[in-house]
Amino acid sequence: MTSTDVARETGLSRATVSFVLNDTPNQSIPQATRQRVLEAAARLGYTPYAPARTLRSGRSDLIVCELPDWPQSPTMAEFVDRAGEVLAEAGYTLVTHVHTDRPGGLGRLCAALAPAAVFGMRPFPPQDVEAMRRARVGVILPPPQAGSGDDLGASVWTTGIGRMQAEHLIAKGHTRIACALPDDPRVSDLSAGRAAGAAQACADAGLPAPARSPVPLDIDGAAGVVSAWRASPDAPTAVCAYNDEVALALLAGMRRLGLSAPGDLAVIGADDIPAARFAAPPLTTIALDSGDLGAHLARALLRTLDGEEQDLTLAPHGVHVVERESA
Amino acid sequence: MTSTDVARETGLSRATVSFVLNDTPNQSIPQATRQRVLEAAARLGYTPYAPARTLRSGRSDLIVCELPDWPQSPTMAEFVDRAGEVLAEAGYTLVTHVHTDRPGGLGRLCAALAPAAVFGMRPFPPQDVEAMRRARVGVILPPPQAGSGDDLGASVWTTGIGRMQAEHLIAKGHTRIACALPDDPRVSDLSAGRAAGAAQACADAGLPAPARSPVPLDIDGAAGVVSAWRASPDAPTAVCAYNDEVALALLAGMRRLGLSAPGDLAVIGADDIPAARFAAPPLTTIALDSGDLGAHLARALLRTLDGEEQDLTLAPHGVHVVERESA
């Protein structure tokens, strides 16, 4: 099933077949011939062989999206789905790659794929960037040279969410706020960003900067952190959790101590995982529309592929608080 | 940075370069020359261009793994990581594709990649299988013709887990068991499999088959289901939940009704999501070692690629109950 087969079947040349199959412009081919080719291709189940096409044209229609390996929100599928849809409309094919601590994985993948572009939600390690460059990858998002502060999506994944959490708590009348961070090193830059967003909101409201405490992901450990907070001179009355998991840990720790939210301590999470609504009390959290975000990012990527220089800072699309009972 | 560049740099021919770079057997090339080529390739940062290599050799080193879109366990990354590692050792490169309800996605991906193999955890739709065949995909796992009962991993993802849940409850002395299924149609075949596993365990123990109830993923809905169970003539004393999310929903529903586990009703989940340990009471659940499973599956795939006909039924690798307090 090659284009030669279609040519033989129709009694035309491979060139003509190629013309109609790609409807090449400036090529006046009679409807009859065109029809004949299309029909034969369909009948034979012809599919162009991607490697040959890529070799010839010098450009691949593949785009790689690196997925984070941190605890996945169940909406990751939506993100990929919508991003893939937008890219498909533009003639690209999205493939995903789940991030690994094993170094060089992305680099090897790019060598094997020679994709047109690679994007992800965090900066790539220099080693991988180098490999991508060698693999002729055209566009990399976030751009390797970008500073860590203002790069792709910082506003959405990090500072924007932290800010929104703190603003909600402040609106509820809280003035002493803490930040609960995971002790997982993989997300240290993200958690720092969120805490920074919360700090900004506090500063804007004339409040002191929130204390930052790492919270172990077990009940005893979380209870320990809560006790420490309450024993401190300026005991916080509310806490921004890095995500719903640490929020759930906090709630469980409080329960063990006989405390409850929001009375003893208000808790707000982030991600709106399915378990959030089933917590005791149901967890107030920040949700973001992953699908929207995926589409948004994909469009930004397409613009970059078209050579448009652009501002990569994203407006926090569809980010909103889901108010339940814990804050 | 093509092999021509390396040839020019070393003053050799492209053929010679190719020979040493792929260390082609039956080709006696002096160490000196060999060294010269390797050194030049490294210095120039030469990376073979995959599409050309694939076109020429007729075989790609890509393997596609389709990831489910149902609520992801946080261990999906481990699965992919270990599977990728095993495949990489054999010279293959793993790329992932997140499943979408949008039809034909996998098919289009395969057309764009021409991978050596495709594997996933559920049978592929016939439409995609057809596209894969056209895209020259050599091996498909699970094989399209396999029956739904005994296909790839059924024992691990479905019946095996359900069986283990029921066996745990039976060991605790329960004799009237229910199955709580999600009402999400995307997982209906999986949930049926798990319920079947639970039913087997009950049958083996001489107990009546468990009732199956769909559980809505909200507190009121879950509470309604619990009430209905308790009002029924043979009220169950324990329930196998399809996964931790529905287990959490059940626990929340019980809490609303003033009931608690395991006293009023024992609940066992599946997946051991991070939130499970923070539930009230902490959730007893079934965990499986995703990394092991990934490696196991990858090895099975490699054997199939080597043409070995084989039994695809997997032993439940690393599946075990995590006993907390809810059952």
Place this chain on the structure above:
DNA sequence: CTGAAAGCGCTAACAG
């Protein structure tokens, strides 16, 4: 309007 021909980067017979 259609066909012949060149060539993308790479590999593998086959000569030298």
Place this chain on the structure above:
DNA sequence: CTGTTAGCGCTTTCAG
């Protein structure tokens, strides 16, 4: 031991 050469499937000038 190394170089020449053909060709993978496809697109795209350039002639007819």
